[in-house]
Structures are given as structure tokens and as C-alpha cells.
Amino acid sequence: MRRSSASLRAFPISPVSRSTAYRGLATHSARAAAAAVQTKPTPPTEVTSDDLPVVSVAGRKIAVGWDSRTWSRFHNLWLRDHCRCSACYHSITKQRLLNTFEIPPDITPTHAEPTPDGLKVSWPSSEPHVSLYPWSWLQQHSYDPPLHQRESQLDKITWGSKIQSSSPTITYEEAMAADDRGLYKWLSHVDHFGICFISGVPPTPEATEELSKRIGFIRETQYGKFWDFTSDLAKGDTAYTTLALDAHTDNTYFTDPCGLQLFHLLSHTEGTGGSTLLVDGFYVASILKELHPDAYSILARTPVPAHAAGEESEIYKPYPPSGYPVLNHDPVTGELTQVRWNNSDRSTMKNMDPYQVEEWYDAIRIWNKLLTSADSEYWVQLGPGTAVIVHNHRVLHGRSAFTGKRRMCGAYIGVDEYRSKLAVLRERFSSDTAEAGRSVWSPSL
Ligand SMILES: [Zn+2]
Numbered sequence: 001m002r003r004s005s006a007s008l009r010a011f012p013i014s015p016v017s018r019s020t021a022y023r024g025l026a027t028h029s030a031r032a033a034a035a036a037v038q039t040k041p042t043p044p045t046e047v048t049s050d051d052l053p054v055v056s057v058a059g060r061k062i063a064v065g066w067d068s069r070t071w072s073r074f075h076n077l078w079l080r081d082h083c084r085c086s087a088c089y090h091s092i093t094k095q096r097l098l099n100t101f102e103i104p105p106d107i108t109p110t111h112a113e114p115t116p117d118g119l120k121v122s123w124p125s126s127e128p129h130v131s132l133y134p135w136s137w138l139q140q141h142s143y144d145p146p147l148h149q150r151e152s153q154l155d156k157i158t159w160g161s162k163i164q165s166s167s168p169t170i171t172y173e174e175a176m177a178a179d180d181r182g183l184y185k186w187l188s189h190v191d192h193f194g195i196c197f198i199s200g201v202p203p204t205p206e207a208t209e210e211l212s213k214r215i216g217f218i219r220e221t222q223y224g225k226f227w228d229f230t231s232d233l234a235k236g237d238t239a240y241t242t243l244a245l246d247a248h249t250d251n252t253y254f255t256d257p258c259g260l261q262l263f264h265l266l267s268h269t270e271g272t273g274g275s276t277l278l279v280d281g282f283y284v285a286s287i288l289k290e291l292h293p294d295a296y297s298i299l300a301r302t303p304v305p306a307h308a309a310g311e312e313s314e315i316y317k318p319y320p321p322s323g324y325p326v327l328n329h330d331p332v333t334g335e336l337t338q339v340r341w342n343n344s345d346r347s348t349m350k351n352m353d354p355y356q357v358e359e360w361y362d363a364i365r366i367w368n369k370l371l372t373s374a375d376s377e378y379w380v381q382l383g384p385g386t387a388v389i390v391h392n393h394r395v396l397h398g399r400s401a402f403t404g405k406r407r408m409c410g411a412y413i414g415v416d417e418y419r420s421k422l423a424v425l426r427e428r429f430s431s432d433t434a435e436a437g438r439s440v441w442s443p444s445l
Helices: 015-027 076-081 135-141 161-166 172-176 181-193 205-213 281-291 293-301 357-371 415-429
Strands: 054-058 061-065 071-075 111-115 118-123 129-133 169-171 195-199 227-229 245-248 260-269 276-280 327-329 336-339 378-380 387-391 395-399 405-413
Touching: 054 111, 061 076, 061 118, 071 076, 071 135, 076 129, 118 135, 129 135, 161 378, 169 172, 169 181, 172 181, 172 195, 172 205, 181 195, 181 387, 181 415, 205 260, 205 405, 245 276, 276 281, 276 387, 281 293, 281 336, 281 357, 293 327, 293 357, 387 395
Parallel strands: 169 195
Antiparallel strands: 054 061, 061 071, 111 118, 118 129, 195 387, 227 405, 245 395, 260 387, 260 405, 276 378, 276 395, 327 336
């Protein structure tokens, strides 16, 4: 893929500049002034019935004044489209029933007023239609300006080799406990750190499979569903050898690489070696961005093709075939969302801008140097009883060479299954959203 030098400047805004913008906003809010030192954006305080926001219909928008200086503007069309009355929105399935395309593009409310329960808007139609939008929902979803931080990586905790003194760990008992609190703790660790160890796991494939299924169903791939393997080259991949493996993410040859992978060393006999290597790709990327912004930028925009073709019956390649960059970002927030890196599985780099070939090789050389620095590498000798789960979109894994015979088992879990489970547990256990049942106004809908 060729890009002009002009498009280089169109690189998405960084999380830093976005949070700075939020801080600037917060300092303009009278109510928020006291909290302006916080790095998180400061939304207006909760609406109380004796202090309702000011509502004003102005042309194609309704303005809501949260306090003397903080206003949100919502387009009439947007508000009508987001009506969640029982006629417009199915309260059980949480699906839109309203026909968006029947809304006149220039729709204007006949009336709008603040009520203790929210913004009440009456719409012109053959039958009277009234919408009620809860204040907290309007604050959560305010887009002009955004008042709440989008789901963000600010709660991610990046780490280097020093994590070994306090690596995130839960017990097998916690993970399996029926009340799901331990499961929530487990997935919260994965969300924050990208890894979590599970201690006290019975050293059997059955127990490890049950553990994996606590999160979601196992994602079947060309390697099978739940894997239980030794170094016998049963599959045409170096994972099935005794060779050392450099830090990499799995499935760079998939359009959607697996989200989590869990592994458990069941036995290692008649030999030594085989330490597990873990590297936080987000940590290394943050250093790269700080010290070598040009290298970061080229890794963020150069797609890398990849393949898995060690079996005669398979040729896996991502789609589109030009592949994906090493560093992938949220197009809205500019945040790093996914690291894809496996230098062994990289295909022929045939789509390169001829003027950027050397620059790209320089960039991966620096990236590799940072990935393999003592400050980044977390080496751990795993044994039977301790499983580890790795977020494959963030944390790279590898191992040292070994002798003897190792029996390893594990599973992949799709990133969407993991994120769904985490969201449900958050809904159940987090104090802000703990309510009876999922409302049509749930912030995640
Ligand atoms: Zn409605």
C-alpha cells in the first residue's frame, strides 16, 4: 500500500492529546473545577429533581445545560432515532423497532422540557409521540461535546520484567467458584495486565479445559479445539518442536487472531529448559512511541502479510491479503488496540512503498530490540499446576529451547467471547451498573 507523505500527518490523534482536550473541557466547568486535577474527564454532577438541567430547542438541535458553563447539544434527528419507548425499541431483545428512514430529516420537536426522570420530548406525528431520555444516559452519550471518556486503555496497566515480583494471579478455586466473583477478578486482571496466572490447577487436560470454558466456548482452529500436544511435529508449526520461540502473537495469519490463549504445562520429563517468555506489547509500543515516534508511525501504517502453510491441506492468510500493521489503533480515539507480531509467519513484503523499505526494516529492528530487552522480557518457569492466560492482542509470548519431553495443553478463546463475559460480569458486580436486569438505557447499548 502506497501513501503520500501528506497522509502520514493524518495519523490518528494520540490518547495523550485526547485526554488533554478532556482536561481543558473540565476546567471550563464550574462544578467540575474542583476535580479538574484528575486526569479523567469530569462529567457534570448527577442531576437532582430540585436542580434540573436547562433545556432549549434551538433549530435542528436541543441544548441541555448541565450547569452554567457545561452544555450538550443533541440533533433532533439523533434524539428521535434514539427513542427507546416500547414502540421504538424492543425492551427484551434490545433491538431497534423504529424505522429510522421514516423520520423526516428536518424533524423538530413540538415541545421539550426537563423532568426529574429525564429530558421529555414531544414529536409531531399523526399520533402523539413522546420520548423520555434519562439524564445519565444523555451525559454518557453526549457527543457535542463528549463529556465521558470513551472505553479506553487508561485502565490498562503496562508492565516490564519487574512484574515478576507481583504477577497477577488467581487460584483455580476462585476461577471455578459458582458465584463468578473469582471469574470477574480473573478477567479484570486480564483486562488490566493482559496476563493472569491460575495456581492450583489439577494437572490434567480435563480440568484445564473446564477452566478455559469458564470464559466462553473454545475457539476451534486448524490446531483443533482443546489442544493437548507434545514436541512431535504433529502439526507443521514450530510450536510442535523443541526449538526456542521468539516473543510473538499468535494467528497473525488470521483476519481476526484469537483473543485469549490459555496454556498449562502438564509434564516435563527427562530434560530441562522451556521457560515461558511474556512481553507486554503495549508497554514496548509506549516506549517506541516515546523514543522513536517515526518508527512507531511506520509500524502503525505498514500492513504486514502473513501465512500459516506448514500443512499441505491449509493455506491461512489474513483478509485483505496485504495484511495488517504491527500496531493497530482505534480510529476514533487513536488508542493502540492490537499488536500483531510474528516475524516467523511474515509473508513476502511485496506491497511496500519502495521509498519506505529501509525505513520499515529500521523500525522493526528497533521494535525487536525493545521487545528483546531485559527490561521488557518476563521469563517464568511454569510447571504442572500453574496455567497462564495471555491476551493475544496485547501480550507476546515465547519460550526457550528445551530437551526431554513436554506435554502442553491449552485453548484459544475468541476476543468477543471474552469481552462479552467481562461486560456481563461488570454489569453484575460493578457498583455503577448493578441494577435489576439490563435496562434499555444500559450504557453499553
Ligand atoms: Zn418512541
